[in-house]
Amino acid sequence: MIFLKKKRRLLNLLKTTVQMIDLIKSKNQSEVINNCQEAVKTIAASLEGELAESETVFNDLQTMYDLLTLIDQQQVDLTSKLIFKMKQLLVLIVDKLDKLIPVKLNIAFMPYKITMWDSLASIYEAAKQDPDCTAKVIPIPYYEIAADKTTSVYEGDLFPNDIPIVPYDEYNLAKEEPDIIFIHNAYDQYNDFTQVNKRFFTANLKQYTDMLVYVPYHITGFGKLIGDAQYITYAISTMENIDKIVVAGQFVKDAAVKYGIPKEKVLVLGSPKMDAVYQATKSGKRIPPKWQKQLKGKFVFALDTNCMYWVNHQFNGFAYVEQVFDAARMIPNCAVIWRPHPLSRISIAHYVPQMLKQYDGLLEKIKNNSNEYPNVVLDESSEYLSFLNASDAYISEANSLSALYTVTERPIIFNAGRLKDRLWLDENCFYRFYDQSYPWYKIAKNLANGKDPKKKLRRNLTSQIYSYTDGTSGKTIYQEIKKEITLKVAGEFK
Numbered sequence: 001m002i003f004l005k006k007k008r009r010l011l012n013l014l015k016t017t018v019q020m021i022d023l024i025k026s027k028n029q030s031e032v033i034n035n036c037q038e039a040v041k042t043i044a045a046s047l048e049g050e051l052a053e054s055e056t057v058f059n060d061l062q063t064m065y066d067l068l069t070l071i072d073q074q075q076v077d078l079t080s081k082l083i084f085k086m087k088q089l090l091v092l093i094v095d096k097l098d099k100l101i102p103v104k105l106n107i108a109f110m111p112y113k114i115t116m117w118d119s120l121a122s123i124y125e126a127a128k129q130d131p132d133c134t135a136k137v138i139p140i141p142y143y144e145i146a147a148d149k150t151t152s153v154y155e156g157d158l159f160p161n162d163i164p165i166v167p168y169d170e171y172n173l174a175k176e177e178p179d180i181i182f183i184h185n186a187y188d189q190y191n192d193f194t195q196v197n198k199r200f201f202t203a204n205l206k207q208y209t210d211m212l213v214y215v216p217y218h219i220t221g222f223g224k225l226i227g228d229a230q231y232i233t234y235a236i237s238t239m240e241n242i243d244k245i246v247v248a249g250q251f252v253k254d255a256a257v258k259y260g261i262p263k264e265k266v267l268v269l270g271s272p273k274m275d276a277v278y279q280a281t282k283s284g285k286r287i288p289p290k291w292q293k294q295l296k297g298k299f300v301f302a303l304d305t306n307c308m309y310w311v312n313h314q315f316n317g318f319a320y321v322e323q324v325f326d327a328a329r330m331i332p333n334c335a336v337i338w339r340p341h342p343l344s345r346i347s348i349a350h351y352v353p354q355m356l357k358q359y360d361g362l363l364e365k366i367k368n369n370s371n372e373y374p375n376v377v378l379d380e381s382s383e384y385l386s387f388l389n390a391s392d393a394y395i396s397e398a399n400s401l402s403a404l405y406t407v408t409e410r411p412i413i414f415n416a417g418r419l420k421d422r423l424w425l426d427e428n429c430f431y432r433f434y435d436q437s438y439p440w441y442k443i444a445k446n447l448a449n450g451k452d453p454k455k456k457l458r459r460n461l462t463s464q465i466y467s468y469t470d471g472t473s474g475k476t477i478y479q480e481i482k483k484e485i486t487l488k489v490a491g492e493f494k
Contacts, residue, residue, distance in 0.1 A: 001134070002050050003106035004179045005210060008489050010046055010101075011094055013039050018090045021083055024071065033072045040065045050101070057096045064089055103486060105133040108171070108178040110205070112142045112185055112196050114158040114382045115342050116217035119184040122275040122474025123215065124163075130478070136178075138166045140200045145193055146349040153194075158382060168200075173208040179485055181209045184217040190236045193307070193346050202241035211485045214239075215246045215477065219271040222406075222424040222465060223398025234259040244484065246477055248274070248403075249466045251424055269477045270468030273400075277407045278471040280385040287390045291337070294375050295390060298335040299448040301327060301413075302391035304401050307341040310359065311351045318358065320415060320433075324395055327444040328375040334448050335375040338366070339387045342380075393447055395433065398423060406462040407469060411447055411454065413440070424465050429457040 002010075017039045023032045044061045051057065067086060070076045109124050111117050127135035139156035156165050185191070188201040198204070206212050216233070234256045239245070245261065247253050248271040257263045287295050303324050310317050321338070328336045340363075341347075348356050366378040379387045384401065388394070393411040396402045402412055406425075417434035419427035431454065433440045446452070462469045468476050 001104055002046070002101050003104050003134070003177070004485065004489060005106070005177045006046070007097075007101045007103075008210075010043055011097060013043060014090055014094045014097070018087050018094075021087050021090070024078060024083065030072060033068050037065055037068050040068070047097075055096075055100065057093055057100065060089060060093050060096070064093075103132060105130075105179045105482065105485070106176060107133055107135045107180045107182070108176065108209075109135065109137045109182045110140050110200060111137070111183075112140050112155070112200075113194070113217070113342070114139075114155045115384070116184050117159065118273050118276040118383070118385075119215050119217045120182055120272060122272040122471075123182060123478050124474075126475040126478035130482075133482075136166050136171070136176075137163055138168050138171045140168050140196055142194050142196045144346055145191075145195060146346055148349070173205070176208075178209050180211040180213060180481060181205050182213050182215060184215055186214040186216075186238050186242055187236065188238050190238070193343050193350065202238045206241045210488065211243050211481065212241060213244045213246065213481055214242045215272065218400040219248050219273050219403050219466075220252045221397075221399045221403045224422055224424060234261050244481060246271075249424075251465055267477075267480060268467050269480060270466060270473030272474040272477070273404055274407055274462070274466065274469050275471050275474050276385060277388060277404045278469065281389050281408045282471075285389060285392065288386045291377050291386075291390055294377050295335045295337070298333050298375065299331075299393070300391045301334065301336045301444065302387055302394045302405075303336055303338045304387075304394070304396040304399070305338070305340050305344065306397060306399050307343045307347050309341070309397075310344060310348050310355055314352055314355065317355075318362070321362075323440060325373055325376050326441070327448075328373070330441075331445055331448050334444065335377070337377045337379050337387055337391060339379040339384060403462075403466070406458070409458045409461065411452055411458075413443060425461060426457065429454055429461055 017036050020032055020036050020039075024036075026032060040061050044058065047057070064086065067076070067082075071078055076082065105127075107127050109120050111120055124135055124137065127133050137159070139154065139159060141152060141154040144151045144153055154168075156167065159165055183202070183205070185194075185196055186202055187195075188203075189195060202212065239261060242265070245256065245266050246269050247256065247266055248268075250268050253263070253266045253268050256266050287300075301324065303321070305317075305321065313320065324338075325336055327334045345356070345359065348359055363378060366373050366376050381387075388401070388405060388408065391410070393413060394402065394405045395413045395415065396405075397415050402414070405412060411431060412429075413431040413433055415433050416422070417432060419430060419432060423430075431438070431443050433443075435443075467473070
């Protein structure tokens with residue numbers, strides 16, 4: 001199959017041949033003729049099996065080859081008129097091939113962690129449904145980096161059975177030449193916890209594609225970051241290798257542009273992660289069978305602790321988590337699902353290894369249904385949708401998951417004493433864990449008993465700062481990137 005990149009190369013070769021015709025009268029006539037003939041042969045060979053044999057373009061290419069042979073053998077007079085007609089014929093071949101070869105896209109999706117596949121999943125679904133596209137998923141290997149060792153990891157075998165996987169060691173980038181590559185990790189050597197194999201660094205991928213697209217594995221939270229912190233994502237040199245960066249909202253683009261990312265490189269198209277949450281939660285709360293025994297019939301709080309939580313809260317981190325667990329212990333109809341970030345243990349081992357024993361001990365007690373933690377469920381699964389949709393309220397900081405949870409319009413309690421001027425959204429829509437006038441134990445008890453005074457304030461909250469929150473982000477991203485690559489190529493042929 002001739003994909004867009006190959007089509008472009010063939011047409012460019014023809015255009016170069018047109019330019020070489022003007023050099024036939026030079027001292028290196030035989031060499032020029034030979035180069036032109038090799039170009040014609042290469043084009044003809046590339047078209048075999050791709051176009052019907054009856055297509056006149058093959059006759060046109062043969063005519064050009066024969067003319068070049070006659071000129072080389074000095075059997076025809078090399079006049080200006082003949083040179084003009086040869087150039088006209090080549091231009092005609094360019095026009096014919098441009099019309100005959102349809103725009104077919106060869107797209108590679110290169111995730112590295114299964115837990116982050118949701119940042120690309122709905123784009124893949126849109127590409128898969130396009131008859132003018134071949135979409136392949138190539139999970140790439142990575143390394144987990146801790147203070148004492150580096151571990152090689154590959155998660156290709158963890159992907160759903162309905163997603164055909166291409167093993168990374170069987171995917172030849174030089175041969176495939178994907179028109180578009182989608183990635184969700186652009187940090188390369190700058191990631192301290194997980195680093196993809198160097199073969200798949202952005203600089204290497206860029207050599208093989210005309211459109212390297214970065215769709216972040218996280219969604220930028222609606223908490224306002226102070227100073228240069230809001231630009232940290234765009235402070236690494238790898239952004240120069242990216243053709244398009246997809247962001248969830250205009251406020252994210254504004255931060256990127258302020259840092260120096262060209263505005264045309266940043267596309268405000270929402271996040272496929274919101275597509276996943278929208279689809280999973282649009283029918284209401286649902287508890288998976290594995291948690292029915294502990295959660296059925298109860299008001300469920302979902303507790304999220306982020307990747308760096310234990311590093312940033314070395315003194316009060318465990319006390320806070322224990323207070324959340326108190327709700328499941330002291331309020332009869334309450335339960336808690338705790339989901340530590342998948343990289344939590346790595347970050348603890350890397351930065352605060354002295355906390356590792358206490359962290360592992362807490363996890364072990366919950367896993368073993370210790371009497372200390374009744375109705376507390378530990379979620380270490382590869383997907384977080386069950387965690388979100390099995391809950392009635394969410395407890396966290398202003399991070400990626402809290403941004404996704406706004407889609408559900410359920411209560412959010414922030415691990416904060418004050419919110420004023422700290423959020424891109426109205427702080428009155430949220431509860432505060434350390435609010436002295438309305439403390440955590442009252443919030444928990446009232447929500448469990450159906451008292452939720454902020455409910456009306458949360459309606460349509462997500463769409464106030466994020467785009468395409470109705471489940472259409474992935475489709476929109478695919479359509480926009482397809483348009484971008486098509487226009488880019490078309491512009492080169494003008």
